[in-house]
Amino acid sequence: QKEVEQNSGPLSVPEGAIASLNCTYSDRGSQSFFWYRQYSGKSPELIMSIYSNGDKEDGRFTAQLNKASQYVSLLIRDSQPSDSATYLCAVSVSSNTGKLIFGQGTTLQVKP
Amino acid sequence: EAGVTQFPSHSVIEKGQTVTLRCDPISGHDNLYWYRRVMGKEIKFLLHFVKESKQDESGMPNNRFLAERTGGTYSTLKVQPAELEDSGVYFCASSQGQGSYNEQFFGPGTRLTVL
Numbered sequence: 001q002k003e004v005e006q007n008s009g010p011l012s013v014p015e016g017a018i019a020s021l022n023c024t025y026s027d028r029g030s031q032s033f034f035w036y037r038q039y040s041g042k043s044p045e046l047i048m049s050i051y052s053n054g055d056k057e058d059g060r061f062t063a064q065l066n067k068a069s070q071y072v073s074l075l076i077r078d079s080q081p082s083d084s085a086t087y088l089c090a091v092s093v094s095s096n097t098g099k100l101i102f103g104q105g106t107t108l109q110v111k112p
Numbered sequence: 113e114a115g116v117t118q119f120p121s122h123s124v125i126e127k128g129q130t131v132t133l134r135c136d137p138i139s140g141h142d143n144l145y146w147y148r149r150v151m152g153k154e155i156k157f158l159l160h161f162v163k164e165s166k167q168d169e170s171g172m173p174n175n176r177f178l179a180e181r182t183g184g185t186y187s188t189l190k191v192q193p194a195e196l197e198d199s200g201v202y203f204c205a206s207s208q209g210q211g212s213y214n215e216q217f218f219g220p221g222t223r224l225t226v227l
Contacts, residue, residue, distance in 0.1 A: 004154070031212040043116075043203065043218040044155070051213060088155070092212040097168040099145065100216060102155040 001026055004091050006103035015112050019076040023089030023103055026070065031095060033065055033072045036088040038105065044088055048074060079110045114138070116219035118204050124225045130192040133222045137186070137206030143167075144187050145207075145216060146179060150200035158202075161187060162210055194226045 004025045013019045021035075032051045036044035050056045050063040050072065062075040072091075076083055086107050090100040117136045125131050137144045146158040158177070159169040163184035172179070176195070181187040191198050201223050205216040 002154075034215070036218070043220040046215055046217060049215055090155075094168070095212050096210070097160045098143070098207065098211045098214050098216070099157040099160055099168060099171070100147075100155075101157070102147075104154045 002103070003027060003101045004089055004103040006087075006089050006106045008104055008106060010107040010109050012109045012111060013079050015079060015081060015110055017079050017110075019079045019083065019108055019110070021074040021076075021087050021089075021106050021108065023072045023074075024070055025072070025089075025091045025101075027091070027093050027101075028067075028070065030067075030070075030091045030093050032092045032098075033063070034090040034092070034100065035061075035063060035074045036090060038086045038088055040086075076108075079108075081110045081112050084108055084110050116204055116206050116217055118202075118219040118222050120222060121220065122223045122225075124227065125194055126227050127196055128193045130190065131194055131224060133189045133191075133202050133224070135187045135189070135204030135219060137204070138208075138217060141206035141208050141217075142184065143207040143210050143214065143216075144181060145205040146187070146189055147203040147205065147218075148200050149203065149221075150197070155203065158189075167210075191224075194224075196226050199224055199226045 035048040048063040086105040089103040144161040157171040207214040
């Protein structure tokens with residue numbers, strides 16, 4: 001079992017729809033959770049961080065965390081073609097180093 | 113404010129040669145991380161510096177990899193001698209604080225191809 005799992009996709013949604021990206025993790029000691037967006041050939045760009053159970057909203061993005069189910073998700077409202085990218089879920093287990101454990105990423109395609 | 117920069121952006125070398133990758137973190141960020149993504153796999157942690165000290169090098173694959181951060185500013189990652197399986201994209205990231213609750217900002221990566 002991988003430490004952080006994501007559906008590789010591609011996930012295809014029409015413009016204006018809600019895109020839902022999901023991630024599960026295996027270590028119950030995981031402390032913090034991050035979503036990165038990566039365009040092809042570019043660096044991962046941090047878009048959301050979440051540390052406690054519940055929802056966290058930032059503009060069109062909402063991160064949801066459920067530690068009991070070991071599940072974190074990212075919702076993108078009013079999806080735009082410019083949102084088409086690979087979304088990486090990253091989890092930090094160690095409180096000392098903060099090293100990140102990544103999933104393989106989900107490719108999102110937003111069709112006009 | 114300048115982001116994390118990495119040099120070179122691409123490197124193509126032959127098996128057995130040496131390559132040195134460089135990372136300049138965001139100014140003022142004491143924490144510097146190296147990660148690697150090999151084709152078809154997820155991004156994986158290599159090591160973590162706090163200033164000039166190695167905090168965690170548990171992800172370094174073997175002793176052909178040597179990372180340094182003299183003076184606590186920029187870092188280099190040397191691969192000597194390079195093998196075919198070292199091909200991939202090497203990312204550097206930096207954060208202001210240490211620990212799980214500090215956001216890491218990534219550089220554009222160095223794409224290494226070993227022939």
